Amino acid sequence: MPGGILLDADVPPAVAAALRQLGHDAVAASGNPALEALNDTELLREAARQGRVHVTFNIVDFSEAARSFAHEQESHAGIILIHSRSYPRANVGAVARALDTLLRSRQGFTNTVLYLQ
Secondary structure (H helix, E strand, O other), X not given: OOOOEEEOOOOXXXXXXXXXXXXXXXXXXXXXXXXXXXOHHHHHXXXXXXXXXXXXXXXXXXXXXXXXXXXXXXXXXXXXXXOOOOOOOOOHHHHHHHHHHHHHHOOOOOOOEEEOO
16 A cells, blocks of 8 residues: 555545545645645645655646656656546545555555556
8 A cells, every 4th residue: 555645636525534534544635725735746746755646536637747757757656547437526435445445456656647447
């Protein structure tokens, strides 16, 4: 399992609470003024600095950020992309359970981009 999870501002903070109940060290950007003030690249860097996998519904921007990081040979702690057709934002329980399963299934996430399935 990773050292922690940083949920993007587009992920409901209730997902962080549900993940914490499942034993994960989860932090939500939503509701945290310091994190909400960061742009996507800065937030991914902050997640990396904290050793946290970044979780987001923002597939377009974070796919691009991952490409940019790779091009610049900059490391990140991992990115998990969630498609809202597969997991609607409002379905907190399903999102949390799927994330829990994925997070427990792997040892390392560094520089990896995964789609939640």
